[in-house]
Amino acid sequence: MKTIRNITLGLGALLLAAVAVVSCDKYNYTDDLQHLGLRVERLEQMVLETNQYVADLNTLVKVVEERGYVTRVVETGEGVHTITFSTGETVTVRNGRQGRDGQDGKDATFLINVAQDPVDGVFYWTMNGEWLLNGDGEKMRAGAVDGKDGKDGVDGKTASEGAAVVPQVRINSITRNWEVSIDGGQTWTDTGRSADGKDGKDGQDDLFLQIDESADGKSITFVLRDGRTFTVPVIP
Numbered sequence: 001m002k003t004i005r006n007i008t009l010g011l012g013a014l015l016l017a018a019v020a021v022v023s024c025d026k027y028n029y030t031d032d033l034q035h036l037g038l039r040v041e042r043l044e045q046m047v048l049e050t051n052q053y054v055a056d057l058n059t060l061v062k063v064v065e066e067r068g069y070v071t072r073v074v075e076t077g078e079g080v081h082t083i084t085f086s087t088g089e090t091v092t093v094r095n096g097r098q099g100r101d102g103q104d105g106k107d108a109t110f111l112i113n114v115a116q117d118p119v120d121g122v123f124y125w126t127m128n129g130e131w132l133l134n135g136d137g138e139k140m141r142a143g144a145v146d147g148k149d150g151k152d153g154v155d156g157k158t159a160s161e162g163a164a165v166v167p168q169v170r171i172n173s174i175t176r177n178w179e180v181s182i183d184g185g186q187t188w189t190d191t192g193r194s195a196d197g198k199d200g201k202d203g204q205d206d207l208f209l210q211i212d213e214s215a216d217g218k219s220i221t222f223v224l225r226d227g228r229t230f231t232v233p234v235i236p
Helices: 002-065
Strands: 070-077 080-085 090-094 112-116 123-127 168-171 177-181 189-194 208-213 219-224 229-233
Touching: 002 090, 002 112, 002 123, 002 168, 002 229, 090 208
Parallel strands: none
Antiparallel strands: 070 080, 080 090, 112 123, 168 177, 177 189, 208 219, 219 229
């Protein structure tokens, strides 16, 4: 009888230990899942922010090259301005908000950007600071491209740049590298840039640094994160 009682007590102790281990594992597992969920959410937000920045930058270049102007500025609070252009397009800029410090690797802001060619004065897309080239090895023009002088007369084409494309970005779920598409998301190219923050520096969430209105209210200057500026007249 004593032997049976000892066995029963032993089994009870093992059961309690097992429950404790399972409970501990369950707690850690849940904690890890929550952390992973927050990380995935942040990466998704980075992709959304960067793609929105690229689209807004394309709109800004388009307005500048077409000699457009600002027709309306609405401040919605906390430094956020919604700006409407004569083209009918809008951009939303959060003036000077500081972001998280270096948690997400090299700044995605500079993954895709624009630069003005010193020879022809045209703005073209860049990737990692180099010209972003299409399949024919040609620079890809940013902003609006009038197709009336194109090879086949189709809107969005010119004799030299081909179809105007706004690049898209995403983060590869396996390699965690930034990838870029120049064909509307049909194919993607690895940029070699990690989104995991292994060697990141202090960053900012907002991709436009700030906007400055002139003293007379007749122009607005958009300041990009790399210090570049675009000044657009204001004609209400």
